[in-house]
Amino acid sequence: MTQTIGIIGSGLVGKAIAHLAVAAGYRVVLSNSRGPESLAQLVEALGPLARAASVEQAIAAGDIVALAIPLATFETLPADTFAGKVVLDQTNYYPGMGDFRRADLDNGDLTSSELVQRHLRGAKVVKGIHNLGWHHMQYNARPKGDSQRTTLPIAGDDAAAKQAVAHFLEAVGYDVVDAGSLADSWRIEPNTPIYFWPYAPAIPEGLTEDEAKKAYLHPGKPISPEAARTLIDKTERPSPIGGTLEGLPPIHVVLFLELASADTVQR
Template sequence: MKIGIIGAGNIGGNLTRRLTALGHDVSVANSRGPHTLTALAEETGATPVPVEEAARGAQVVVVTVPLKAVPGLPPGLFDGAADGFAVIDTGNYYPQRDGRIAEIEDGLTESRWTERQLGHPVVKAFNGTYAQDILDKPRPRGAADRVALPVSGDDEAAKKVVRDLIDELGFDTVDNGGQDDSWRQQPGTPVYGNRGGVAEIREALAAASPERTAEWRA
C-alpha cells in the first residue's frame, strides 16, 4: 500500500522502518522539513516529503504528532489521498506537554477531539505501544507470545484496513468499539502500555474506568 506518515518521532520512525521493510511505499513528513529526514530515508527507502504532501495518494495516513500540534497541521492535509483512505491516530493527551485542552478535560475522548481538528474519522491505534516494541515484538500469527493492540474507530471499513495492517506488522488486535469507547485505551487505563495477548487486552479494556485520574489531568 501507499502509506503516509506525519511525524517522525519514536513511533513514526519505527513504523516507517517496519512498513518499508514489508514492502509498502511510505512517505514520511515532520514539522522541520524533508531535509531533516535524510538519514531515515537512506536507512529505509521511505520518501521524505513536506507535511502537505504526506497524504497524497495514500491509502493509510498515520498521524503521530503531539496533540498540541494537531490543530496546527495544514488545511487540506488529506487532499489527494486515495478513495476510502484510513487515518491512524497514535496520539495521547499529556497535559504537561500539551497544555490544558478543555474539551478533553470535560470528558471528550482524545481521538474524538483529534477527529474534530482533522475533519476526518480516525482509527485509534499504537497509542499505548512502546515504540521499541514495533521493532522487537512482532510475532507470526498464532504465536503464543504475540502481543495484541486495542483498536478503536467508527468507520468499520477503515478499522479493518488498520487491523489487517497491524496483523501484517506482527501483532494481534482487539476491537475496542467506536471512538466513544476509545477512553478505554487512553493513558492511565489498564491497557495502556500492556504487552498482553488478546485475552489479557480484552480483560484490561473491560476493567477500565472512564474517570481520568489526577495524574492525567491538567
C-alpha cells in the first residue's frame, strides 16, 4: 500500500522533502501556517501524488509526519493530534538566529529532538534528514546500488519508528545508519562532523560569487555507511551547543541570506 508523508512546513526544506517523496512514489499532504490555499502552485508542480491540507489534516493523513519548520515554532504544534504518529524531526537549534534560546538546550540537558518529543508526548520522534541543506537533499539522492549514493544518520527512542523512517529515507535515495537514541542525537546536530559539510561539494578558490553558487549546486562526495558510523562515533559534543552561520559553507550562507531577506526561508 502506498504510504503518505504528511509535511508541516512548505519552505525550502518542506519543498525538498516533498519532491523526494513524490519522486519515490509516496503520497504527500502538505501544510503550513498560511493555509492550504497558499500551496496551490506547489501542489500543482508536485503532481497528482500531492495535495494541500491544514496542519491537522496533514498530521492525520501521514504515516510519517515530517517537521520541516523552525525549531522555535515547536510549541505551536497541536501536540494531542500526534498521538501514535511517527514524526520525522528535521528541526535544528540555531540560537543565534532570531530570539529563540533555551537554557536546557544550551546546557545540554536536552537535545533539540528530546525537546520536540517532550512536547509531542504521544508521538514517536525520529531525528533525520536534518543535517544537509535543502539543495543537497535532492541533489545527493541516488538509487540503491549507485556508486554515488550517500548515507544519512537517524536517531530515536522507538525501534519500529526508526525502521519506518529508515525505510523512507532508503526509498528516496539514501543509505541510513542508526546514531542511537534521542539523547544521543547531539552526535548528529549542528557543528558535528556529520552535519552539513560532508554533503556539500568543495568550492574551488578564485571563483566569482555567481560561479561559486553554480558549483555549490552539485552533490558532495558520497559517504559510505561505514564512514558515516566513524564520523558519528568520533564526535565530541560541541561547545557552545547549537548551529551558527559561521559553521556552514560560506556560499550556503550567501544563498540562505538572499532567501531570508526575501522572507522565503522556513527552517
